[in-house]
Each structure stands twice: as structure tokens, then as C-alpha cells.
Amino acid sequence: MTVFRLDRALVEQAADGWDDDAELVRGVGRALRGLDLSSMPPRAVGAASAFRTAWAGHADESEQVCTGMAEALRSVCADAFVTDAEVAQTMETVDGSLGASR
Secondary structure (H helix, E strand, C coil): CCCCCCHHHHHHHHHHHHHHHHHHHHHHHHHHHCCCCCCCCHHHHHHHHHHHHHHHHHHHHHHHHHHHHHHHHHHHHHHHHHHHHHHHHHHHHHHCCCCCCC
16 A cells, blocks of 8 residues: 555556456457458448448557556556655655654
């Protein structure tokens, strides 16, 4: 637990969840791009292709959002723990300067 009341394990669990979501939508994008439209009626191929391209793009964007959230959570957590270490060091310095009477 940090001064900022962050629980490292909980933040890491949340970041892992975002990573899992990124992997899920990455798979959706891959699946969409891999769809074979050759068995569709010719008049439907254009619309199906447009749908496939648009939604594969949405999946790519969603993957980027999920990855960004995971990275942001880990970064904030790391910063908080570095700050905590700096605060602890400062407090030790202050305590040490109070002398033996403390």
C-alpha cells in the first residue's frame, strides 16, 4: 500500500485485465481480417468487405486503448512507489537529524 493508498497487487490485476481485453480484441480483428467473403453473393461482397474493414479497424483501435490503459496503470503505480520510497528516505533523514532524544 502506498502513501497514495495504491495496492500494487490490485493495480497489477487491473492492468492484467486490460491486457486480456487487448488480446481479446486483437483476436477479433485478426478473425475479421481473415473472413473469407468468396462464398457470399457478389452483390453482398462490397458491403461485407466494408463491414469487415471498419470493424477490424475498430478492433485495432480498441486494442490500442486497452494496451494504453494497462501501460498507464503500471506507470502510475510505479511512480507512486518511487515517490513512496523517496518520502520514506526523506523521513529517515528527518528522523536521523532529531538526535538521540527522540
